Amino acid sequence: MSKLAGLARLAQHKCVVQSTATHLWRLCKILSDDRFRHQQYTNAPPAAAYQLLRADPGPELGCEEFRLRMRAVGDQLRAAGVSSLYLVHGTFVGGDAAGLWLELSRLLPAYGETLRQLNKQWVDATVGEHGNFTAQFAQKLEESLNIGSERPIPVRLFHWSSENHHIGRADAAVRLFDELYNRKDQGRILLWGHSHAGNVFALLSQLLAADNATIDLFFRTAQVYFRNPMTRRIDLPWWPNVWRRLKDPHRALAAEQCDFVTFGTPIRYAWAPNGNARLLHFINHRLREGLPEYLCPFPPTLDDFLHAAVGDYIQQLGIAGTNVPPGVLAWRNFLADRRLNRLLQHNLRLRDLQERLKLGMRVPEQGVSLLCDYGLPNSNIARHHAGHAVYTQLQWLLFHAEQTCLHLYKRNLNASPPTD
Secondary structure: OOHHHHHHHHHHHHHHHHHHHHHHHHHHHHHHOOOOEEEEOOOOOOOOOOOEEEOOOOOOOOOHHHHHHHHHHHHHHOOOEEEEEEEEOOOOOOOOOOOOHHHHHOHHHHHHHHHHHHHHHHHHHHHOOOOOOOHHHHHHHHHHHOOOOOOOOOEEEOOOOOOOHHHHHHHHHHHHHHHOOOOOOOOOOEEEEEHHHHHHHHHHHHHHOOOOHHHHHHHHOOOOOOOOOOOOEOOOOOOHHHHHHHHHOOOOOHHHHHEEEEEOOOOOOOOOOOOOOOOOEEEEEEEOOOOOOOOOOOOOOOHHHOOOOEEEEHHHOOOOOOOOOOOOOOOHHHHHHHHHHHHOOOOHHHHHHHHHOOOOEOOOOOEEEEEEEOOOOOOHHHHHHOOOHHHOHHHHHHHHHHHHHHHHHHOOOHHHHOOO
């Protein structure tokens, strides 16, 4: 019996070793194939297109000229086949920035979700439109796009935990796929994302373009997050559902259907290896004498930081090495985040963070970047968030909408607004 037990233990150990070796081999293959890669930090001239722009708030919100120009935006989106528009908030303004309610929802799903919603309502009431897409913003955008139209484009808010780490953003990408997959309207999808929502989009773009081996690796790497390793119980069912749907060759959601617009997104994950034909970045940026126009200075002075002197400091500072890892008490989240770090951020050491920041990189590797001067903020840092909060304010809605049409759908709507 002891010999049999020893042989059983040996066989089990061999299976574990083989499984680990297979996982590592797949990981090396994925990385060598340049999939799930991270953007590379540099102060060299950008390879991707960028443009310096003075942001213009345009006419007063709700006036006749505003209505006519927003109606033209809606008409152009419909002509391009856009059937829905999603607004996705960034880090720390979601319903579960600390991950507490997720842990509760593993045991009591109804209570966890209720607390998440209540917390999001409190955040919205406290923060308002400063670095946060509000229900009022979504309503105004939807009303303005659909003036006189028989084919309305719905504008939907997508909420995620807003945790500042890999597994938080990965969960958001998986949830977002689930949301888009189950939508009723077909056609193109336009997604606007503030801050790290842009990195959620980047992960989603890679998953949509991935082959089955890459998809399997991603979900197996994060498996401890959604399946209890001791009981083998799946407590986050959207993860295995999305895993299965991503591998369906006839799935209802393809990479080519998604058009992405990011606002102040820190440079982190790369986008799909083949690029995305419709990818646009808005970045709050002001020139600094003595620096190339595409770079920002580091370190900033305290006064510059408090007054957002060169634009969006959070977009500059929120790069690789600035995650806030899950607490060790949420050990499954902690393990999943560490494992995803090896997949999504390999060879980027925390101790090199200062050197990366000194590069002052503003322009991402892919897409078109608009380096926009929104002017100096007229409020304190609690309101402008070091230049990071400007994008979600209603006064810039028309500017962002028209620039989206101009750069993603190749039409300058401001040249000939409709008159009927």
